[in-house]
Amino acid sequence: MENVIISSPSQEWGKEILSELQKVNVIGEQALNGKDCQLKMYHNQYSACVLDISTKNYSAFEVLRYIKLNFTGTNVILVFSSKKEFTELDFSKSDLKKLGVNDILIKPFKIQKVIESIRGACQFSLWKNNAHSQNNNEGENQEIKESDSKFTRLPISKLEMGGRSIFDLYIRINRNKYLKIFRCGDAFDRARLKKNERRARH
16 A cells, blocks of 8 residues: 655645545645655655645755655655746756656646556656766765766756755766766855866856
């Protein structure tokens, strides 16, 4: 039996989804903010997290990072309230897949879409393909050779949360060649970033 957690500031919406899931023998519970979601995940195991992009008090991206660092078997289903909200994020679906999102749902959607996602019908595998990059312990200024297709260009504003880098961060210094300047969880230092920017090639 699948066990899920729903992280959304909308208590009513979360209860509605859980009620529908119970009809197909999917059990779960609700978190109204990211901090509560992470605490519940620390104490329980979940097969999936339905994660509202509007999650606050630990943002949706902070919760995503926490899950992918600690619970790699948990599917993350990222939910947007509208197509406009998704567009304004300035991430493509491919970008989000590379960051570890297993599925993306845009309201309104039928409950069957949630069930399919929870049960793995819409799982994405790109996170696993990049797992070695996310789980290594290499420090800053580590040069690597890797296909450009394995990386995603992200705006700096999306990388810094609470003073720390929420993902491994590389600068492209040439075709298929990158320089790691931050590990996930490192203190985000703009001076370090600026120092390495001159090596970048676009």
